[in-house]
Amino acid sequence: MMAGATYRDTPIAGTSVFTGARSRQGYRINKFSMSLTDPANRDAFKADEAGYMRRFGMTDAEIDLVRKRDWKGLVAAGGNIYVLIKVGGAVGENLLKMGAQMRGQSFEEFMKTRPGQQGVAVPRDH
Amino acid sequence: MARIVGGIGCSHAPSIAHSFDRGLQKDPMWKPLYDGFEPAKEWLEKLKPDLIVAVYNDHMNRFFFDAYPTFALGVADRHPQADEGWGKRDFPDLPGNAEFSWHLAQSLVEDEFDPTICQEMTVDHGILSILPLLTDNRWPAPLVPLAANVIQHPLPTPKRFFHLGQAIRLAVETYPQDLRVLVVATGGMSHQLHGDRFGFMNPAWDNEFLDKLESDPQALVALRHHDYMERGGAESVEMIMWLAMRSALGEKVRRVHRHYYAPMLTGYGLVVFEGVDG
Numbered sequence: 001m002m003a004g005a006t007y008r009d010t011p012i013a014g015t016s017v018f019t020g021a022r023s024r025q026g027y028r029i030n031k032f033s034m035s036l037t038d039p040a041n042r043d044a045f046k047a048d049e050a051g052y053m054r055r056f057g058m059t060d061a062e063i064d065l066v067r068k069r070d071w072k073g074l075v076a077a078g079g080n081i082y083v084l085i086k087v088g089g090a091v092g093e094n095l096l097k098m099g100a101q102m103r104g105q106s107f108e109e110f111m112k113t114r115p116g117q118q119g120v121a122v123p124r125d126h
Numbered sequence: 127m128a129r130i131v132g133g134i135g136c137s138h139a140p141s142i143a144h145s146f147d148r149g150l151q152k153d154p155m156w157k158p159l160y161d162g163f164e165p166a167k168e169w170l171e172k173l174k175p176d177l178i179v180a181v182y183n184d185h186m187n188r189f190f191f192d193a194y195p196t197f198a199l200g201v202a203d204r205h206p207q208a209d210e211g212w213g214k215r216d217f218p219d220l221p222g223n224a225e226f227s228w229h230l231a232q233s234l235v236e237d238e239f240d241p242t243i244c245q246e247m248t249v250d251h252g253i254l255s256i257l258p259l260l261t262d263n264r265w266p267a268p269l270v271p272l273a274a275n276v277i278q279h280p281l282p283t284p285k286r287f288f289h290l291g292q293a294i295r296l297a298v299e300t301y302p303q304d305l306r307v308l309v310v311a312t313g314g315m316s317h318q319l320h321g322d323r324f325g326f327m328n329p330a331w332d333n334e335f336l337d338k339l340e341s342d343p344q345a346l347v348a349l350r351h352h353d354y355m356e357r358g359g360a361e362s363v364e365m366i367m368w369l370a371m372r373s374a375l376g377e378k379v380r381r382v383h384r385h386y387y388a389p390m391l392t393g394y395g396l397v398v399f400e401g402v403d404g
Binding site: 005006007014015018019020033041058083089093096099103113122123124 | 278284285
């Protein structure tokens with residue numbers, strides 16, 4: 001056994017590690033989000049967002065976070081980014097836009113920080 | 127007897143799949159990535175493996191947190207593509223090898239690994255973002271998917287992944303047919319996809335990882351999940367899966383190819399090894 005190899009809630013700045021506690025907290029949000037891997041569910045969600053989310057037992061506050069496309073709030077509520085991307089896909093937002101919002105930047109501001117846009121991303125063979 | 131003839135470690139990412147599907151191979155931002163894959167593609171074309179064992183992770187396309195397996199092994203003859211939320215890509219199902227997979231299951235269990243055994247295993251970008259960059263064929267060989275939990279903590283330790291690769295090697299070497307097996311491990315290098323640190327990348331650390339993976343993997347085995355997440359971003363912890371590929375090749379390796387490029391959100395790393403222990 002290698003004690004301490006697994007994560008033990010030691011803080012990492014700007015980071016919400018997806019622990020068991022977060023997975024419990026965000027269970028309804030994440031279950032709703034994963035359901036959007038089914039095209040019929042995506043259609044049902046788009047037709048009536050709130051009604052669809054209530055089926056998963058989401059609270060009014062959680063539904064409101066989705067209504068506002070508040071990705072930072074959804075992560076804080078236990079949402080996992082890998083399933084929140086599916087919500088983003090259903091509402092026409094991509095990961096770059098979601099991330100810019102989480103950083104409190106406009107999409108354009110965020111893109112200026114990317115090495116590929118700055119021309120400083122250099123491929124390395126060794 | 128079957129034997130391992132090579133290993134590939136590479137980043138997976140939905141962005142790679144999107145660039146491929148949109149035909150951005152020559153786009154100035156994407157071209158370095160695709161150029162970087164060319165030598166691996168040529169190597170694989172010559173290698174012609176009979177079977178691929180792929181260590182990767184699912185992104186809530188096959189598994190959900192209602193019952194999330196720490197390790198899960200696909201044992202089917204076909205692995206359909208998952209709809210990740212924006213429709214399926216235009217690819218045929220991946221061929222599998224149920225017979226070898228059941229042998230691997232038995233060997234792993236005897237070796238004290240206890241994966242969830244999956245007779246239905248849809249696969250996502252953990253495998254399918256990368257495979258089209260490694261081959262123009264659909265597909266190069268039957269593939270055995272071995273998924274790991276690198277998302278919901280507690281995760282298997284780096285040491286566990288190192289042992290997993292050794293267990294894969296033992297399983298291959300005890301398989302009676304003369305199969306030539308390629309071991310692939312995927313997992314994004316530095317990246318963080320949430321919070322204030324969204325977009326964090328650390329090319330220096332990624333390249334240190336690539337150095338050590340080749341020459342001093344025990345230095346990587348000794349690190350904690352916290353260390354990986356601090357150095358490379360929370361989601362980069364999935365790099366630990368590469369350790370299974372490395373250990374499957376034995377004590378020493380010869381590097382065939384290495385490439386790194388980090389233009390947008392994720393450090394795209396690629397390494398091709400051959401074992402030299404015989």
